Amino acid sequence: MKRTLFLFLLLTTCKVMYGQDIITVKGVVTDAQNMPMPGATVSEKGTKNATVTAMDGDYQIKVKPNAVLVFSFIGTKSKEEQVKNRTLINIKLLDDANNLDEVVVVGYGTKARKDLTGAISSVKGQELAKIPVQNVAQALQGRIAGMQVTMSDGTPGSEPSLRIRGGTSITQSNEPLYVVDGVAQTGD
Incomplete structure (x- = not known):
């Protein structure tokens, strides 16, 4: 009986001591503008x-109490903070332009590049500059999967027609939307 009672007291004491090793940390995470x-x-x-x-x-x-907290958000620099028995930790995350490559803007929002299931293609300007052609559309031919470049006639300066995965619109143009330096354009 004494052994059982001693074992019960020992286990109860260990549980109480273990419970003291956890603290609740609260706080607010803000951006560079304190939002x-x-x-x-x-x-x-x-x-x-x-x-x-x-x-x-x-x-x-x-x-x-001796843990290290890691604060992170897409487009900001991650920040590590030691708890040191504190229960209130407010953090300001600063912008990180290099981290913005993780996000791809799609027609209906933004997604992390690794989470996309559709085809995303990109061609660097240095790659296009090496190709001796009359216009950028001809330089893209064969470099982007599913894109067809056709010339309506052979005259110099004629506008090429681009189709990405065929024609899908019945009543509107099938030409793609071009975004050059952040400015949306259509046509040539």
Whole structure:
């Protein structure tokens, strides 16, 4: 009976001591303009313990007192912060232009490039400059999957016709939308 009682007390003491090793850390994640960042990730380094900030940038996570928190968001520099027994940690994430390559803008929103299931093609300007042709459309021929370049006639300066995966519109133009330096254009 004494052994059983001793074992029970030992296990109860261990559970109480273990419970003291976890603290709740709260705070707000803001951007460079001090605006709250909803959807930012707050994770405990080296574990799968993570949370996402709410609409007002607030977060709450249970971690060990000596843990390191990693704050991240697409388009910003990730930031690591040691907890050191603190229960309130507010973080400001700064913009990172190099990190913007992770996102691809598609016709109906934005997606991470790794999450896309459709075909995305890109051709660098240096690659096009090496090709001796009359216009950019001819230089793209054979470099982008599913794109057909046809010339209506052989006269110099005539406008080529581009089709991406064939004609799909019955009543509108089948020409693609061109975006050059952020400016949307149609035609030549």
